[in-house]
Amino acid sequence: xxxxxxxxxxxxxxxxxxxxxxxxxxxxxxSFALHRGRALALVGESGSGKSTCxxxxxxxxxxxxxxxxxxxxxxxxxxxxxxQLAYRRQVQMVFxxxxxxxxxxxxxxxxxxRPLALHRPDLPSQDRAAEAARLLEGVGLDPEATxxxxxxxxxxxxxxxxxxxxxxxxxxxxxxxxxPTSMLDVSLRLSVLETFRxxxxxxGIALLYITHDIATARHVAEDVAVLYRGRIVERGPVDAVxxxxxxxxxxxxxxxxxxxxxxxxADGGILARAEAVRRASASAGDLREVAPGxxxxxxxxxx
Amino acid sequence: xxxxxxxxxxxxxxxxxxxTKLVRAADRVSFDLAQGEVMGLAGESGSGKSTVxxxxxRLHKPPAFVTGGSVTLDGTDVLALKGEELRQWRxxxxxxxxxxxxxxxxxxxxxxxxxxxxFHAHGVRDKAEVRERSAELxxxxxxxxxRLGDWPHTFSGGMRQRLVIAMALALRPKLxxxxxxxxxxxxxxxxxxxxxxxxxxxxxxxxVLFITHDLALMSQFCDRVGIMLKGELVEQGTPAELLxxxxxxxxxxxxxxxxxxxxxxxxxxxTAP
Numbered sequence: 113x114x115x116x117x118x119x120x121x122x123x124x125x126x127x128x129x130x131x132x133x134x135x136x137x138x139x140x141x142x143s144f145a146l147h148r149g150r151a152l153a154l155v156g157e158s159g160s161g162k163s164t165c166x167x168x169x170x171x172x173x174x175x176x177x178x179x180x181x182x183x184x185x186x187x188x189x190x191x192x193x194x195x196q197l198a199y200r201r202q203v204q205m206v207f208x209x210x211x212x213x214x215x216x217x218x219x220x221x222x223x224x225x226r227p228l229a230l231h232r233p234d235l236p237s238q239d240r241a242a243e244a245a246r247l248l249e250g251v252g253l254d255p256e257a258t259x260x261x262x263x264x265x266x267x268x269x270x271x272x273x274x275x276x277x278x279x280x281x282x283x284x285x286x287x288x289x290x291x292p293t294s295m296l297d298v299s300l301r302l303s304v305l306e307t308f309r310x311x312x313x314x315x316g317i318a319l320l321y322i323t324h325d326i327a328t329a330r331h332v333a334e335d336v337a338v339l340y341r342g343r344i345v346e347r348g349p350v351d352a353v354x355x356x357x358x359x360x361x362x363x364x365x366x367x368x369x370x371x372x373x374x375x376x377x378a379d380g381g382i383l384a385r386a387e388a389v390r391r392a393s394a395s396a397g398d399l400r401e402v403a404p405g406x407x408x409x410x411x412x413x414x415x
Numbered sequence: 416x417x418x419x420x421x422x423x424x425x426x427x428x429x430x431x432x433x434x435t436k437l438v439r440a441a442d443r444v445s446f447d448l449a450q451g452e453v454m455g456l457a458g459e460s461g462s463g464k465s466t467v468x469x470x471x472x473r474l475h476k477p478p479a480f481v482t483g484g485s486v487t488l489d490g491t492d493v494l495a496l497k498g499e500e501l502r503q504w505r506x507x508x509x510x511x512x513x514x515x516x517x518x519x520x521x522x523x524x525x526x527x528x529x530x531x532x533x534f535h536a537h538g539v540r541d542k543a544e545v546r547e548r549s550a551e552l553x554x555x556x557x558x559x560x561x562r563l564g565d566w567p568h569t570f571s572g573g574m575r576q577r578l579v580i581a582m583a584l585a586l587r588p589k590l591x592x593x594x595x596x597x598x599x600x601x602x603x604x605x606x607x608x609x610x611x612x613x614x615x616x617x618x619x620x621x622x623v624l625f626i627t628h629d630l631a632l633m634s635q636f637c638d639r640v641g642i643m644l645k646g647e648l649v650e651q652g653t654p655a656e657l658l659x660x661x662x663x664x665x666x667x668x669x670x671x672x673x674x675x676x677x678x679x680x681x682x683x684x685x686t687a688p
Contacts, residue, residue, distance in 0.1 A: 157601035297459040299672040327676040368606035369676050370632035383610045
């Protein structure tokens with residue numbers, strides 16, 4: 113696909129998901145773009161709509177309204193099986209639970225060779241093992257030690273790397289990673305995030321990094337969008353949003369992030385204002401650009 | 416800090432019996448906790464931090480066995496408690512808050528019925544008194560008392576955990592063991608709950624043993640922190656001490672591995688993440 117750096121690989125316009133009987137939509141007119149070699153962090157609490165967004169992008173769910181454009185082409189609804197397969201190959205998913213997403217009855221070799229056999233007809237069968245080894249090296253695992261093993265013989269961090277290698281096996285241009293580090297021990301999180309960073313740089317992957325942990329966003333993403341109750345309340349370059357947050361909910365979220373060396377009582381606490389911020393943030397307002405690329409939803413917070 | 420600690424743990428050993436051998440999950444763990452103090456135990460999954468907390472709260476069941484050491488809470492030999500004595504001690508002297516509030520609450524009973532069970536088990540039977548004390552507990556954790564008649568599933572995750580904390584406070588215990596109490600919750604809700612616990616502690620003076628894998632959170636909430644590694648308590652001190660002068664290499668590694676919100680401001684002198 114011939115694209116300039118400015119053409120988004122994947123673009124979402126006013127994407128909305130309303131399940132029957134819902135008071136407010138799970139996702140309400142979300143718009144954003146993913147670019148080659150860059151990452152967007154989609155940050156929000158549970159129920160904010162971030163996983164719904166992942167399911168819409170990977171065609172697990174069908175949107176109520178709005179558009180998904182892949183390389184400029186509308187892929188919101190694909191009817192032909194060939195089109196579906198081609199799209200799914202391009203947009204791969206890494207899930208939260210590294211234990212549940214590998215088949216316990218198969219070796220790691222099987223987990224990597226199978227997608228190669230299914231999705232890479234260009235690759236001769238005798239080359240698949242070598243390609244599987246290369247994929248493991250690419251995510252920082254020793255191929256010889258890892259290929260013959262079963263999932264239960266690996267740690268959580270190693271399994272998550274296998275998941276990543278498997279997603280990469282089919283040569284996607286977009287990765288959707290839904291909380292890929294939240295089930296890992298803290299000491300492993302940074303190194304897995306570092307792997308994502310490298311994949312962006314080396315393979316030009318466009319990454320949608322979904323997380324509840326805004327502190328990790330800066331370690332992997334150039335841009336961040338903050339979701340609250342299905343709506344993006346603030347979106348922009350990661351430094352701008354974290355260092356100069358404008359929306360009351362973004363500020364609340366940032367003040368609640370555990371930070372070393374900042375005792376709980378030091379900043380007056382959030383107990384008194386959290387509820388007021390939630391109420392105000394739930395009301396609809398327009399997204400307004402406050403600085404280049406930095407958008408904030410209007411929100412009236414009673415003083 | 417008083418000279419006699421509220422809780423004294425000495426050379427505590429816990430083993431898990433597997434098919435063929437014993438696996439040591441806690442290995443000669445010793446520490447003290449003062450009246451009203453908040454102590455954190457940090458470590459990765461499998462480090463033994465919950466194993467220690469469960470031993471102190473007498474929650475272990477086979478195949479886990481306390482195989483050595485002593486636990487003394489306010490003069491009571493905790494490991495020697497039996498039967499009715501143990502039942503009365505629980506919730507009156509020590510209470511427990513676990514990660515999954517939904518599993519700690521009975522889905523088939525209203526909140527009021529669960530408070531009533533608790534009070535009945537500890538000899539408070541007067542209907543009006545039970546009702547009044549239950550309502551007061553809800554107020555303490557910021558939930559409207561008119562929700563006493565509601566079922567657990569009608570509360571949000573954060574509110575459920577507050578209900579459990581309210582129950583833990585019911586008999587004014589000296590020590591509350593909290594094992595990953597906010598891990599399943601969002602950061603804003605987590606912060607709200609911990610601020611509330613801090614307020615309640617200032618009011619009632621209970622001590623807290625706080626278990627978490629989140630070292631940053633622990634450094635914000637605790638007076639003292641212990642670092643667990645492979646069943647051993649490898650280091651303890653105030654968060655400031657452990658941050659400025661970590662003696663164990665593992666402690667240093669844990670600090671350095673934290674994803675920071677502001678990576679350019681080193682939390683620890685000499686650390687550039």
